[in-house]
Amino acid sequence: MAREECKALLDALNKATACYHHLVLTVGSSADSQNLREELQKTRQKAQELAVAARAQLTAALRDRGLGAEERAEFERLWVAFSGCLDLLEADMRRALALGTAFPLHAPRRPLVHTGVTGGAAGIAARALSVRSLRHEAERDFDVNDLRELEREVLQVGEMIHDMEMKVNVPRWTVQARQAAGAELLSGAGASSVGGVSTEGRRRPCDLSKALAAAVFSAVLLVAVALAVCVAKLS
Amino acid sequence: MAAGPAPPGGCPSAQRPHLSKMERVVVSMQDPDQGVKMRSQRLLITVIPHAVAGSDIVEWLIQKYCISEEEALHLGTLLVRHGYLYPLRDPLSLLLQPDDTPYRFQTPYFWTSTQWPAAELDYAIYLAKKNIRKQGALVDHEKEHYNQLHRKISHTWDLVVMQAREQLRAAKQRRKGDRLVIACQEQTFWLVHRPPPGVPSVLEQGPERGSCTARPRTWISTGGRYVLGATGRGGLADPCAGHLTGLVSQIEYCRKALGRTRVKSSVCLEAYLKFSSQHGPHDPIMSGCLPSNPWIADSDTYWVVNAPSVAAPTKLRVDRWGFSFRELLEDPVGRAHFMEFLRKEFSAENLSFWEACEELRHGGQAQVPALVDAVYEQFLAPGAARWVNIDSHTMERTLEGLRRPHRYVLDDAQLHIYMLMKKDSYPRFLKSDMYRGLLAEAVVPPETKWRVFPFMRKPRRSSPSPALLASMEPAAAAGGPRGGDGEA
Numbered sequence: 001m002a003r004e005e006c007k008a009l010l011d012a013l014n015k016a017t018a019c020y021h022h023l024v025l026t027v028g029s030s031a032d033s034q035n036l037r038e039e040l041q042k043t044r045q046k047a048q049e050l051a052v053a054a055r056a057q058l059t060a061a062l063r064d065r066g067l068g069a070e071e072r073a074e075f076e077r078l079w080v081a082f083s084g085c086l087d088l089l090e091a092d093m094r095r096a097l098a099l100g101t102a103f104p105l106h107a108p109r110r111p112l113v114h115t116g117v118t119g120g121a122a123g124i125a126a127r128a129l130s131v132r133s134l135r136h137e138a139e140r141d142f143d144v145n146d147l148r149e150l151e152r153e154v155l156q157v158g159e160m161i162h163d164m165e166m167k168v169n170v171p172r173w174t175v176q177a178r179q180a181a182g183a184e185l186l187s188g189a190g191a192s193s194v195g196g197v198s199t200e201g202r203r204r205p206c207d208l209s210k211a212l213a214a215a216v217f218s219a220v221l222l223v224a225v226a227l228a229v230c231v232a233k234l235s
Numbered sequence: 236m237a238a239g240p241a242p243p244g245g246c247p248s249a250q251r252p253h254l255s256k257m258e259r260v261v262v263s264m265q266d267p268d269q270g271v272k273m274r275s276q277r278l279l280i281t282v283i284p285h286a287v288a289g290s291d292i293v294e295w296l297i298q299k300y301c302i303s304e305e306e307a308l309h310l311g312t313l314l315v316r317h318g319y320l321y322p323l324r325d326p327l328s329l330l331l332q333p334d335d336t337p338y339r340f341q342t343p344y345f346w347t348s349t350q351w352p353a354a355e356l357d358y359a360i361y362l363a364k365k366n367i368r369k370q371g372a373l374v375d376h377e378k379e380h381y382n383q384l385h386r387k388i389s390h391t392w393d394l395v396v397m398q399a400r401e402q403l404r405a406a407k408q409r410r411k412g413d414r415l416v417i418a419c420q421e422q423t424f425w426l427v428h429r430p431p432p433g434v435p436s437v438l439e440q441g442p443e444r445g446s447c448t449a450r451p452r453t454w455i456s457t458g459g460r461y462v463l464g465a466t467g468r469g470g471l472a473d474p475c476a477g478h479l480t481g482l483v484s485q486i487e488y489c490r491k492a493l494g495r496t497r498v499k500s501s502v503c504l505e506a507y508l509k510f511s512s513q514h515g516p517h518d519p520i521m522s523g524c525l526p527s528n529p530w531i532a533d534s535d536t537y538w539v540v541n542a543p544s545v546a547a548p549t550k551l552r553v554d555r556w557g558f559s560f561r562e563l564l565e566d567p568v569g570r571a572h573f574m575e576f577l578r579k580e581f582s583a584e585n586l587s588f589w590e591a592c593e594e595l596r597h598g599g600q601a602q603v604p605a606l607v608d609a610v611y612e613q614f615l616a617p618g619a620a621r622w623v624n625i626d627s628h629t630m631e632r633t634l635e636g637l638r639r640p641h642r643y644v645l646d647d648a649q650l651h652i653y654m655l656m657k658k659d660s661y662p663r664f665l666k667s668d669m670y671r672g673l674l675a676e677a678v679v680p681p682e683t684k685w686r687v688f689p690f691m692r693k694p695r696r697s698s699p700s701p702a703l704l705a706s707m708e709p710a711a712a713a714g715g716p717r718g719g720d721g722e723a
Contacts, residue, residue, distance in 0.1 A: 026344075029343065081394040095344060099349065111267060114265055117416050124408045177393045181382065184367050184396045185367065
């Protein structure tokens with residue numbers, strides 16, 4: 001059904017946008033490299049494909065006059081989420097362009113900012129493209145051409161957004177979102193374990209390591225004492 | 236929409252050059268040879284590189300910019316408060332401690348100039364993520380913001396929840412150390428852009444700073460003092476060319492501003508009060524008008540009595556001639572009487588000259604050359620019939636200007652004669668017998684008595700419609716004055 005397809009496309013676009021956001025975070029930092037720029041390019045191209053497909057479907061659905069009121073409300077809700085997602089993507093692309101120009105990789109006159117992030121982000125790009133792993137096949141001066149392409153794509157996305165606004169008239173204030181405040185707490189509990197340990201663990205690094213060392217030492221000591229007692233008893 | 240791609244008021248770095256300066260400092264700190272010494276931060280099992288100690292930063296700043304320790308400390312604190320550095324142990328206190336408390340650099344994505352202004356949708360997504368991570372235990376002000384945002388952008392709440400979940404899932408793909416660092420970076424960013432209550436926001440600017448028109452004159456605050464700043468163009472580029480011209484234009488502007496005449500408001504207000512008290516009795520609305528208000532009593536005696544050229548001026552009018560010279564000259568009757576007075580004193584040519592100059596100024600463009608010639612012949616030429624007494628300096632200037640005559644060529648001379656009359660003849664006029672005679676003769680129109688039943692005695696007449704008038708004309712011509720209205 002059209003609604004399910006639209007929802008699937010929107011979910012995929014949402015995933016691609018989130019992954020793109022994570023990749024753009026590290027542009028200009030110590031984790032920046034040709035690989036990262038390549039991953040950025042692949043992710044945003046995938047996001048753009050999804051956006052075009054979703055837009056076509058949604059526009060077709062919303063321009064259909066013979067749509068029931070409930071269905072229409074549903075499509076409008078999807079439309080608002082879709083345009084918001086596209087705005088986020090465009091903003092991130094603009095920032096990527098600005099940062100990529102400011103921190104060029106090909107002639108490093110300017111050192112990259114040491115932020116402490118060193119790992120690769122291949123996993124994120126793979127997640128965005130829904131593949132298992134990503135192969136890097138970029139040439140040396142990849143980012144120079146990439147920036148030019150990025151500029152063009154930013155303009156394209158901007159035009160797409162403008163087109164959307166002109167063609168379909170959805171007043172945003174009439175749309176009722178399905179999720180209420182605090183809805184993120186209900187499901188998605190799998191993501192909660194990510195930060196719970198991390199934010200606490202940083203508060204007391206020294207004490208915790210010392211406590212752990214002390215615990216391990218005392219455990220070893222007890223085991224040694226028990227063994228000695230057994231040996232003494234047996235012999 | 237929510238993500239706000241184009242910041243209002245132009246490029247943020249042009250508006251706030253202190254940000255681009257801070258960025259340059261941060262980037263020069265990254266130099267592998269001459270930058271700040273980096274250490275590693277050791278947590279339980281993860282080791283995260285690129286931590287710097289506060290004392291190292293202060294030392295580096297002192298060495299690089301040759302400044303005192305106090306100033307280096309202050310500069311470092313500015314960097315921390317604007318979010319370019321963040322403390323690792325106590326993320327909420329944005330200060331630079333000159334000991335070995337570890338700090339780390341913020342990623343360029345979260346620099347203040349990249350993200351200006353921070354969008355509400357982004358903040359909503361951040362709060363939703365934090366909500367998920369902390370299982371709903373948000374800080375008070377964050378809870379408030381959360382509810383506020385939910386009310387404001389409730390239509391996009393689906394997107395907020397979806398993005399929050401997806402971003403957390405995407406973050407899981409990173410190594411643990413990277414995840415921690417990114418979480419800290421985001422937290423610092425939002426601490427700077429949405430500070431908790433009680434912490435002053437570094438990003439506030441006054442209303443005049445935020446407008447586009449304020450752009451050519453930029454001031455940066457370093458250490459609490461305001462100095463002229465360069466109008467920087469790009470975020471991280473080095474603007475040398477625009478610097479000097481910007482400063483020169485600043486100096487010109489300040490010089491002109493100093494030269495402007497300013498009147499103290501006390502003086503202005505005094506003059507205003509004097510005017511109001513003097514003209515109070517003359518105002519028809521404030522003090523009533525004699526004989527009667529035409530709009531109420533339906534008779535135009537008031538206008539007739541106060542016509543521009545009337546034989547017997549009212550007392551109020553004659554009083555007004557005494558207020559200022561301008562009032563006297565503007566009233567035709569007053570001017571005529573003044574002219575008569577001047578004739579007696581044999582200085583009537585002054586007023587004639589003044590009148591001729593006025594005619595030149597307000598007359599038609601085509602008559603200007605002819606009029607200028609006539610005025611010159613009559614008043615200014617040596618040996619003229621009615622020669623006016625102008626000082627030599629003004630006369631020279633006027634004669635110079637007469638070579639290329641235009642409307643305002645006689646302005647200097649006119650002003651000179653005007654001041655002469657005002658200082659000399661006008662006070663004598665006011666003390667003269669003529670003026671006193673006028674005051675004594677002036678009419679005070681009697682107030683019309685109110686009739687008891689005004690509506691019965693005086694029938695209202697409506698003005699006849701033009702259509703009727705047109706048809707009535709031949710009849711009226713034949714009928715004579717008989718076809719009139721009953722009038723009392």
